[in-house]
Amino acid sequence: MKAVDIVKAPIWLAELATGAKSFVGNPIIGSPRLNRLGLHEKRVMLAQRMADVRRRQMRHLVDAEDAEAFARDGYVVRRNALPDDAFARLRDEVEGNEFSAQEMVQGQTVTRFCPITRAMTRAFPELGALVNGRLFQGLLRYVASRNADPITFIHTVFADPHRGGRDPQTVFHSDTFHPTAKAWYFLTDVEDDGGPFTFVPGSHRMTPQRLAWEREKAITARAGGPSMHGLGSFRVTDEELSQMGYAEPVRVAVPANTLVVADTHGFHARAVSHKPTVRLGIYGSLRKNPFVPWAGLDPFDLPGLSGRQAEIHDAINNWAAKRGKTGQPPVGMVKPLDPPVRWKG
Numbered sequence: 523m524k525a526v527d528i529v530k531a532p533i534w535l536a537e538l539a540t541g542a543k544s545f546v547g548n549p550i551i552g553s554p555r556l557n558r559l560g561l562h563e564k565r566v567m568l569a570q571r572m573a574d575v576r577r578r579q580m581r582h583l584v585d586a587e588d589a590e591a592f593a594r595d596g597y598v599v600r601r602n603a604l605p606d607d608a609f610a611r612l613r614d615e616v617e618g619n620e621f622s623a624q625e626m627v628q629g630q631t632v633t634r635f636c637p638i639t640r641a642m643t644r645a646f647p648e649l650g651a652l653v654n655g656r657l658f659q660g661l662l663r664y665v666a667s668r669n670a671d672p673i674t675f676i677h678t679v680f681a682d683p684h685r686g687g688r689d690p691q692t693v694f695h696s697d698t699f700h701p702t703a704k705a706w707y708f709l710t711d712v713e714d715d716g717g718p719f720t721f722v723p724g725s726h727r728m729t730p731q732r733l734a735w736e737r738e739k740a741i742t743a744r745a746g747g748p749s750m751h752g753l754g755s756f757r758v759t760d761e762e763l764s765q766m767g768y769a770e771p772v773r774v775a776v777p778a779n780t781l782v783v784a785d786t787h788g789f790h791a792r793a794v795s796h797k798p799t800v801r802l803g804i805y806g807s808l809r810k811n812p813f814v815p816w817a818g819l820d821p822f823d824l825p826g827l828s829g830r831q832a833e834i835h836d837a838i839n840n841w842a843a844k845r846g847k848t849g850q851p852p853v854g855m856v857k858p859l860d861p862p863v864r865w866k867g
Contacts, residue, residue, distance in 0.1 A: 543754030545743035552744035562740035569700035569812035573667035583660035596726030597784035612648035629689035636676035637832030666703035666808035670820035677805035681795035700812035717795035726788035
Protein backbone atom coordinates (compact mmCIF):
# COMPACT_ATOMS: atom_id res chain seq x y z
CA MET A 523 0.00 0.00 0.00
CA LYS A 524 1.31 3.44 -0.93
CA ALA A 525 1.74 6.13 1.71
CA VAL A 526 -0.97 8.23 0.12
CA ASP A 527 -3.36 5.27 0.34
CA ILE A 528 -2.67 4.98 4.07
CA VAL A 529 -3.62 8.64 4.47
CA LYS A 530 -6.78 8.27 2.38
CA ALA A 531 -7.92 4.97 3.92
CA PRO A 532 -9.88 6.58 6.81
CA ILE A 533 -11.68 8.82 4.30
CA TRP A 534 -12.53 5.87 2.06
CA LEU A 535 -13.81 3.97 5.09
CA ALA A 536 -15.93 6.90 6.28
CA GLU A 537 -17.50 7.20 2.84
CA LEU A 538 -19.18 3.83 3.36
CA ALA A 539 -21.63 5.67 5.64
CA THR A 540 -22.48 8.28 2.98
CA GLY A 541 -23.94 8.36 -0.51
CA ALA A 542 -20.49 7.85 -2.08
CA LYS A 543 -20.96 5.53 -5.03
CA SER A 544 -17.80 5.47 -7.17
CA PHE A 545 -16.24 2.04 -7.48
CA VAL A 546 -13.26 3.66 -9.18
CA GLY A 547 -12.74 6.54 -6.77
CA ASN A 548 -12.98 4.48 -3.59
CA PRO A 549 -11.10 1.14 -3.56
CA ILE A 550 -13.09 -0.07 -0.55
CA ILE A 551 -16.45 0.51 -2.26
CA GLY A 552 -14.96 -0.97 -5.43
CA SER A 553 -13.22 -3.94 -3.82
CA PRO A 554 -14.18 -7.15 -5.70
CA ARG A 555 -13.31 -9.20 -2.62
CA LEU A 556 -15.51 -7.17 -0.27
CA ASN A 557 -18.35 -7.11 -2.77
CA ARG A 558 -18.18 -10.89 -3.12
CA LEU A 559 -18.71 -10.89 0.65
CA GLY A 560 -21.79 -8.71 0.23
CA LEU A 561 -20.61 -5.14 0.91
CA HIS A 562 -22.55 -3.52 -1.93
CA GLU A 563 -25.70 -5.56 -1.27
CA LYS A 564 -25.66 -4.56 2.41
CA ARG A 565 -25.35 -0.87 1.52
CA VAL A 566 -28.24 -1.19 -0.94
CA MET A 567 -30.54 -2.94 1.53
CA LEU A 568 -29.70 -0.69 4.49
CA ALA A 569 -30.31 2.38 2.36
CA GLN A 570 -33.72 1.06 1.31
CA ARG A 571 -34.70 0.26 4.90
CA MET A 572 -33.68 3.74 6.05
CA ALA A 573 -35.68 5.29 3.19
CA ASP A 574 -38.77 3.39 4.33
CA VAL A 575 -38.27 4.67 7.88
CA ARG A 576 -37.96 8.27 6.70
CA ARG A 577 -40.95 8.11 4.34
CA ARG A 578 -43.17 7.01 7.23
CA GLN A 579 -42.19 10.30 8.90
CA MET A 580 -43.25 12.27 5.79
CA ARG A 581 -46.55 10.67 4.89
CA HIS A 582 -48.32 13.99 5.49
CA LEU A 583 -46.45 15.66 2.60
CA VAL A 584 -48.33 13.83 -0.19
CA ASP A 585 -51.85 12.77 -1.11
CA ALA A 586 -52.83 9.16 -0.50
CA GLU A 587 -53.22 8.29 -4.18
CA ASP A 588 -49.74 9.63 -4.96
CA ALA A 589 -48.19 7.62 -2.13
CA GLU A 590 -49.94 4.49 -3.45
CA ALA A 591 -48.79 5.15 -7.03
CA PHE A 592 -45.23 5.62 -5.88
CA ALA A 593 -45.23 2.47 -3.73
CA ARG A 594 -46.50 0.45 -6.70
CA ASP A 595 -44.58 1.99 -9.61
CA GLY A 596 -41.67 4.06 -8.29
CA TYR A 597 -42.89 7.23 -9.96
CA VAL A 598 -45.85 9.61 -9.82
CA VAL A 599 -47.56 11.47 -12.68
CA ARG A 600 -49.77 14.50 -11.95
CA ARG A 601 -51.49 15.91 -15.04
CA ASN A 602 -53.04 19.38 -14.93
CA ALA A 603 -50.77 20.22 -12.03
CA LEU A 604 -51.67 23.94 -12.21
CA PRO A 605 -54.87 25.78 -13.13
CA ASP A 606 -54.83 26.84 -16.77
CA ASP A 607 -54.37 30.55 -16.02
CA ALA A 608 -51.47 29.92 -13.62
CA PHE A 609 -49.83 27.60 -16.15
CA ALA A 610 -50.10 30.23 -18.90
CA ARG A 611 -48.53 32.90 -16.66
CA LEU A 612 -45.72 30.55 -15.62
CA ARG A 613 -44.92 29.65 -19.22
CA ASP A 614 -44.78 33.35 -20.11
CA GLU A 615 -42.41 34.03 -17.20
CA VAL A 616 -40.05 31.25 -18.26
CA GLU A 617 -40.15 31.57 -22.04
CA GLY A 618 -40.09 35.35 -22.18
CA ASN A 619 -37.03 36.11 -20.06
CA GLU A 620 -33.27 35.56 -20.17
CA PHE A 621 -31.50 33.60 -17.44
CA SER A 622 -27.94 32.60 -16.62
CA ALA A 623 -27.42 29.18 -18.20
CA GLN A 624 -25.10 26.19 -18.42
CA GLU A 625 -25.12 23.58 -21.19
CA MET A 626 -24.11 19.92 -21.16
CA VAL A 627 -23.51 18.02 -24.40
CA GLN A 628 -24.09 14.25 -24.39
CA GLY A 629 -24.10 12.62 -27.81
CA GLN A 630 -26.99 13.99 -29.85
CA THR A 631 -28.40 15.94 -26.89
CA VAL A 632 -27.76 19.35 -25.35
CA THR A 633 -29.24 19.92 -21.90
CA ARG A 634 -29.52 23.52 -20.72
CA PHE A 635 -29.70 24.25 -17.00
CA CYS A 636 -30.75 27.67 -15.69
CA PRO A 637 -30.31 27.61 -11.88
CA ILE A 638 -33.41 28.87 -10.08
CA THR A 639 -32.26 31.38 -7.48
CA ARG A 640 -34.17 32.95 -4.61
CA ALA A 641 -34.14 36.23 -6.53
CA MET A 642 -35.86 34.50 -9.46
CA THR A 643 -38.61 33.03 -7.28
CA ARG A 644 -39.31 36.54 -5.96
CA ALA A 645 -39.18 38.22 -9.36
CA PHE A 646 -41.39 35.62 -11.05
CA PRO A 647 -44.34 34.80 -8.76
CA GLU A 648 -45.69 31.80 -10.67
CA LEU A 649 -42.23 30.21 -10.82
CA GLY A 650 -41.81 30.76 -7.09
CA ALA A 651 -45.28 29.39 -6.36
CA LEU A 652 -44.54 26.18 -8.29
CA VAL A 653 -41.07 25.34 -6.99
CA ASN A 654 -41.94 26.29 -3.40
CA GLY A 655 -45.42 24.80 -3.48
CA ARG A 656 -46.70 21.72 -1.68
CA LEU A 657 -47.13 19.54 -4.78
CA PHE A 658 -43.62 20.01 -6.20
CA GLN A 659 -41.83 20.09 -2.85
CA GLY A 660 -43.92 17.42 -1.16
CA LEU A 661 -43.54 14.81 -3.90
CA LEU A 662 -39.81 15.45 -4.37
CA ARG A 663 -39.15 15.17 -0.65
CA TYR A 664 -41.33 12.09 -0.16
CA VAL A 665 -39.91 10.18 -3.13
CA ALA A 666 -36.34 11.13 -2.14
CA SER A 667 -37.19 10.12 1.45
CA ARG A 668 -35.66 13.34 2.81
CA ASN A 669 -37.53 16.38 4.07
CA ALA A 670 -34.86 18.67 2.65
CA ASP A 671 -34.40 21.53 0.19
CA PRO A 672 -34.07 20.28 -3.42
CA ILE A 673 -32.00 21.96 -6.11
CA THR A 674 -34.07 23.34 -9.00
CA PHE A 675 -33.43 24.52 -12.56
CA ILE A 676 -35.25 25.72 -15.63
CA HIS A 677 -34.43 22.77 -17.83
CA THR A 678 -34.35 22.56 -21.63
CA VAL A 679 -33.48 19.38 -23.53
CA PHE A 680 -32.54 19.74 -27.21
CA ALA A 681 -32.23 16.42 -29.07
CA ASP A 682 -31.33 15.92 -32.72
CA PRO A 683 -30.80 12.38 -34.08
CA HIS A 684 -28.66 13.82 -36.88
CA ARG A 685 -25.99 15.11 -34.48
CA GLY A 686 -23.41 13.21 -32.45
CA GLY A 687 -23.52 9.69 -31.04
CA ARG A 688 -26.01 8.13 -28.68
CA ASP A 689 -26.92 10.08 -25.58
CA PRO A 690 -25.91 7.94 -22.54
CA GLN A 691 -29.13 9.02 -20.82
CA THR A 692 -31.05 6.95 -23.39
CA VAL A 693 -29.60 3.71 -21.96
CA PHE A 694 -31.58 2.22 -19.06
CA HIS A 695 -29.74 2.86 -15.82
CA SER A 696 -29.97 3.46 -12.09
CA ASP A 697 -28.54 6.79 -10.90
CA THR A 698 -27.05 5.40 -7.71
CA PHE A 699 -27.35 2.59 -5.17
CA HIS A 700 -29.98 4.25 -2.96
CA PRO A 701 -33.39 5.96 -3.26
CA THR A 702 -33.18 9.45 -4.75
CA ALA A 703 -35.64 11.71 -6.54
CA LYS A 704 -35.88 13.78 -9.70
CA ALA A 705 -38.85 15.85 -10.82
CA TRP A 706 -39.86 17.30 -14.18
CA TYR A 707 -42.71 19.78 -14.54
CA PHE A 708 -43.23 20.03 -18.30
CA LEU A 709 -44.00 23.37 -19.93
CA THR A 710 -44.19 21.73 -23.37
CA ASP A 711 -45.90 18.57 -24.57
CA VAL A 712 -43.77 15.41 -24.46
CA GLU A 713 -44.68 13.23 -27.43
CA ASP A 714 -44.18 9.49 -27.62
CA ASP A 715 -41.66 9.80 -30.46
CA GLY A 716 -39.96 12.81 -28.86
CA GLY A 717 -37.77 11.08 -26.28
CA PRO A 718 -40.14 10.77 -23.29
CA PHE A 719 -38.98 9.84 -19.81
CA THR A 720 -39.21 6.05 -19.56
CA PHE A 721 -39.35 4.03 -16.34
CA VAL A 722 -39.39 0.34 -15.44
CA PRO A 723 -42.34 0.05 -13.01
CA GLY A 724 -41.48 -1.43 -9.64
CA SER A 725 -37.72 -1.28 -10.19
CA HIS A 726 -37.32 1.08 -7.22
CA ARG A 727 -37.81 -1.92 -4.91
CA MET A 728 -35.18 -4.59 -4.41
CA THR A 729 -35.98 -8.20 -5.23
CA PRO A 730 -33.73 -11.25 -4.85
CA GLN A 731 -33.08 -11.12 -8.62
CA ARG A 732 -32.20 -7.42 -8.48
CA LEU A 733 -29.88 -7.92 -5.53
CA ALA A 734 -28.10 -10.74 -7.35
CA TRP A 735 -27.66 -8.44 -10.34
CA GLU A 736 -26.36 -5.63 -8.11
CA ARG A 737 -23.85 -8.03 -6.57
CA GLU A 738 -22.57 -9.18 -9.95
CA LYS A 739 -22.20 -5.63 -11.24
CA ALA A 740 -20.46 -4.42 -8.07
CA ILE A 741 -17.83 -7.18 -8.26
CA THR A 742 -16.74 -6.13 -11.75
CA ALA A 743 -17.50 -2.38 -11.69
CA ARG A 744 -13.99 -1.23 -10.75
CA ALA A 745 -12.44 -3.09 -13.67
CA GLY A 746 -14.39 -0.94 -16.13
CA GLY A 747 -12.51 2.24 -15.23
CA PRO A 748 -14.15 5.68 -15.04
CA SER A 749 -17.21 4.80 -17.11
CA MET A 750 -20.73 5.63 -15.94
CA HIS A 751 -20.88 2.06 -14.64
CA GLY A 752 -17.58 2.32 -12.77
CA LEU A 753 -18.70 5.64 -11.28
CA GLY A 754 -21.68 3.93 -9.70
CA SER A 755 -24.51 4.56 -12.17
CA PHE A 756 -25.16 1.00 -13.31
CA ARG A 757 -26.37 0.45 -16.88
CA VAL A 758 -28.75 -2.43 -17.60
CA THR A 759 -29.70 -4.28 -20.79
CA ASP A 760 -33.19 -5.25 -21.94
CA GLU A 761 -32.24 -8.90 -21.46
CA GLU A 762 -31.15 -8.27 -17.87
CA LEU A 763 -34.40 -6.43 -17.11
CA SER A 764 -36.33 -9.43 -18.41
CA GLN A 765 -34.23 -11.83 -16.34
CA MET A 766 -34.97 -9.78 -13.22
CA GLY A 767 -38.70 -10.22 -13.85
CA TYR A 768 -39.64 -6.55 -14.13
CA ALA A 769 -42.61 -5.30 -16.15
CA GLU A 770 -42.22 -3.65 -19.52
CA PRO A 771 -40.89 -0.05 -19.40
CA VAL A 772 -43.51 2.70 -19.47
CA ARG A 773 -42.99 5.69 -21.79
CA VAL A 774 -44.28 8.74 -19.93
CA ALA A 775 -45.54 10.78 -22.89
CA VAL A 776 -47.59 13.56 -21.32
CA PRO A 777 -49.07 16.97 -22.18
CA ALA A 778 -47.67 20.23 -20.90
CA ASN A 779 -48.65 21.14 -17.31
CA THR A 780 -47.75 17.65 -16.08
CA LEU A 781 -45.48 16.93 -13.11
CA VAL A 782 -43.51 13.67 -13.05
CA VAL A 783 -41.50 12.64 -9.97
CA ALA A 784 -39.48 9.41 -9.90
CA ASP A 785 -37.12 7.46 -7.68
CA THR A 786 -34.13 7.29 -10.01
CA HIS A 787 -32.65 4.38 -8.11
CA GLY A 788 -35.19 2.58 -10.26
CA PHE A 789 -34.27 1.81 -13.86
CA HIS A 790 -35.06 4.67 -16.20
CA ALA A 791 -33.94 6.38 -19.39
CA ARG A 792 -34.78 9.15 -21.79
CA ALA A 793 -36.21 7.41 -24.84
CA VAL A 794 -34.36 7.98 -28.11
CA SER A 795 -35.72 10.94 -30.08
CA HIS A 796 -36.46 9.99 -33.67
CA LYS A 797 -36.83 13.60 -34.74
CA PRO A 798 -35.39 16.94 -33.59
CA THR A 799 -37.17 17.80 -30.34
CA VAL A 800 -37.14 20.54 -27.72
CA ARG A 801 -38.48 19.93 -24.23
CA LEU A 802 -38.85 22.72 -21.66
CA GLY A 803 -39.65 22.30 -18.01
CA ILE A 804 -38.81 22.89 -14.38
CA TYR A 805 -36.43 20.28 -12.98
CA GLY A 806 -35.75 19.37 -9.38
CA SER A 807 -33.31 16.92 -7.81
CA LEU A 808 -32.91 15.71 -4.24
CA ARG A 809 -30.20 13.30 -3.11
CA LYS A 810 -28.92 13.15 0.46
CA ASN A 811 -27.07 10.76 2.79
CA PRO A 812 -29.10 7.54 2.56
CA PHE A 813 -28.14 6.10 5.94
CA VAL A 814 -29.57 8.58 8.47
CA PRO A 815 -32.84 7.66 10.21
CA TRP A 816 -34.22 11.20 10.41
CA ALA A 817 -36.09 12.87 7.56
CA GLY A 818 -35.14 16.50 8.20
CA LEU A 819 -32.18 18.37 9.74
CA ASP A 820 -30.71 19.36 6.39
CA PRO A 821 -27.92 21.97 6.42
CA PHE A 822 -29.60 23.80 3.54
CA ASP A 823 -32.59 24.51 5.78
CA LEU A 824 -30.42 26.84 7.88
CA PRO A 825 -30.99 30.60 7.58
CA GLY A 826 -28.89 32.03 4.78
CA LEU A 827 -28.63 28.68 2.98
CA SER A 828 -32.28 27.80 2.38
CA GLY A 829 -33.17 28.13 -1.27
CA ARG A 830 -29.59 28.85 -2.30
CA GLN A 831 -28.44 25.45 -3.59
CA ALA A 832 -28.77 26.53 -7.22
CA GLU A 833 -26.78 29.71 -6.57
CA ILE A 834 -24.02 27.75 -4.85
CA HIS A 835 -24.01 25.19 -7.65
CA ASP A 836 -23.75 28.01 -10.20
CA ALA A 837 -20.81 29.60 -8.39
CA ILE A 838 -18.95 26.30 -8.11
CA ASN A 839 -19.67 25.45 -11.74
CA ASN A 840 -18.39 28.84 -12.92
CA TRP A 841 -15.24 28.43 -10.84
CA ALA A 842 -14.65 24.96 -12.30
CA ALA A 843 -15.30 26.20 -15.85
CA LYS A 844 -12.51 28.75 -15.55
CA ARG A 845 -10.19 25.83 -14.86
CA GLY A 846 -11.61 23.62 -17.60
CA LYS A 847 -13.02 21.13 -15.09
CA THR A 848 -16.75 21.02 -15.82
CA GLY A 849 -18.93 19.34 -18.40
CA GLN A 850 -21.58 22.08 -17.94
CA PRO A 851 -19.81 25.31 -18.88
CA PRO A 852 -21.72 28.57 -18.54
CA VAL A 853 -23.06 30.02 -21.78
CA GLY A 854 -24.22 33.43 -20.55
CA MET A 855 -27.70 34.93 -20.47
CA VAL A 856 -30.16 33.20 -22.80
CA LYS A 857 -33.86 32.53 -23.07
CA PRO A 858 -34.63 28.88 -22.28
CA LEU A 859 -35.81 28.16 -25.85
CA ASP A 860 -32.95 29.94 -27.64
CA PRO A 861 -30.94 27.54 -29.85
CA PRO A 862 -28.13 25.72 -27.99
CA VAL A 863 -24.94 27.74 -27.73
CA ARG A 864 -22.76 24.62 -27.68
CA TRP A 865 -24.13 23.19 -30.91
CA LYS A 866 -21.92 24.43 -33.71
CA GLY A 867 -22.89 24.67 -37.38
